[in-house]
Each structure stands twice: as structure tokens, then as C-alpha cells.
Amino acid sequence: MFTRILVPLDGSRLAEASLGAAAYLAKTLNLAVTLVHVIEYHAPDEIHGEPHLTTEEDARFYLDEVARRAFPKGIQVDPHVHTSEVKDVAASIVNHIQELKCDLVVMCTHGRGGLRSWLFGNIAQQVIRLGKTPVLLIEPLGSGESPAFVCKRLLVALDGNPDHEQGLPVAIDLARGCPADIHLVMVVPTRKELSMENAATATLLPGSTSALLDLTETSAREYLGHLVGTLSSEGISVTAEVRRGDPAKTIIRTAQRVGADVIVLGTHGKAGMDAFWSGSLTPLVSSRSHLPLLLVPVTEPGTES
Secondary structure, three states: OOOEEEEEOOOOOOHHHHHHHHHHHHHHHOOEEEEEEEEEOOOOOEEOOEEOOOOHHHHHHHHHHHHHHHOOOOOOEEEEEEEEEEOOHHHHHHHHHHHOOOOEEEEEOOOOOHHHHHHOOOHHHHHHHHOOOOEEEEOOOOOOOOOOOOOOEEEEEEOOOHHHOOHHHHHHHHHHHOOOEEEEEEEEOOHHHHHOOOHHHHHOOOOOOHHHHHOOHHHHHHHHHHHHHHHHHOOOOEEEEEEEOOHHHHHHHHHHHHOOOEEEEEEOOOOHHHHHHHOOHHHHHHHHOOOOEEEEEOOOOOOOO
């Protein structure tokens, strides 16, 4: 499935936190890489406390230097500068995903504000909301440097609704290429969670997941058992479990316990208060976990694919 990675960069060390993961996947999966910088309209002189790239010459010089420094020999790395100034950087990045035929985006969260930064938006969240391409989000270390990245075990969170499980085929492709194990988890809320005033915010997965609440723990195990049997017959190394509790907290604890390198979630990419009131799982997990998140946009039935 994967052929080319898009890595948006703004010239800051913070944005470069994505480079370690991009280099690992490019080498492991034999992928081409496009480094892109979008020149922003009336761009600030500084970004994240560092000089901002505001000219084509500076941007090209920077991307060429990153290509030499961050990627091993033999990897095709193509620098690309969007020279026309744009007001909407996120929309421009999404346009480049389509134009350059990229099927995976790797980018830094730029997130030091946790849940607040997700509720009120940032470029990474907007790229997910506007696009239809999987996005791997990397959180920088406290020093702003790129964290070490490996992909040997993927945690895939499911909710029992096939429409919300569009992240599973992406995880399968990644697992085959790396190779990696897959651990499936379904979280069934307990009575305590359901009785809370903000139960929808605390427990619902992306979109309306009433299907999950209708599943008994027994039927959830049967559902996962069927998936495990199917994937195992296709040569995928897969395990699964059903847990009870708050989905976001339980997913993070499970990821830590099984030694997951990446958490895979299907997401509607909702922004602002829309995300808060819908109870979107993505910002809740993002605000509480430092693990890389592979977010796969969910396409609702009847919408354009």
C-alpha cells in the first residue's frame, strides 16, 4: 500500500522530530520521501523560537540539507517548496498529498498543550480533518529532538463497528512490511463510566459508537476471535483482548503493557468543541500518551472515498 511518505517541515527543530520515524519507515519499507515546506502568507519571523523559513532560497537550502543529514543513502528523498504564499498551510499540505501521490504523512504534533491544543486545533489536526491519508504523529522529546522510532508491535483499537475500523487494513499493511505484530483491543465501558455525566466524552470512540455499548463482553470476544482467526490465516502475527473501563485510559495502559510502538486509531478528525462534545477518542489518547499515533481518517458510508 505504501509508496511515498510526505514530511511537512517548517524549519524548526520541533518539526524535525518526525524525521526519525520517516527515515525508519522509508528504509524498512523501501519508500520514497517528499520533504515539503509551504511558504506562509505574512509568515512570522520566528516559529517555535527559531527563525522561520520565509523565502524560496532559504527553504530549498534547508530541505536539501535535511535530505542529506536525516536519511540514509539509497533512499529517494525529494525536496519540494511551495513558493506561492498561502494563508491556509494545512489545506496546502493536503493538496500536496494528492498532487504528489503520497499515501502516508509523518509529522510532529508540535503539541505542548496536550488536550487543549487538540481541542482548539493545530496544523496536524487540520491535515487529518481535511485529508483522507493516514497520518503518523510523532511527539518530540522534551529537548525538541526526534525520539527513537521502531515499529515491531502495533496496538489497534476497535469498537465493533466495521465502519470505524478502516485503520485495521492500514495496520495490516504496515505489519507486513516492517514486519510487526498486531495487538487488537476492544474496550467495553463499565456501568460506572456509563453513569457519569460526561460519559459520552469519556467513553465514546470516534463518531457515534452506540454499537460498542450494545456489545456484551462475550460477543466482543467472539468478534475479536473471528478477526484473529482471519488475520492469522493470512500470516499476520496477531493477538487480541477485551478490556473494561474508560477507553482512552485503557487503550494507553494496554499499549504500555504489551510494549506497543504505535497506537492505530480510526478518526473523524473533528476539531474544536466539535471534538469535545463528540467524545472523539483521538484527542483523549493524544493528550495522555507519548507514543506515536497512526491516525486513519474514517470515511462514512455514502460519502466520497
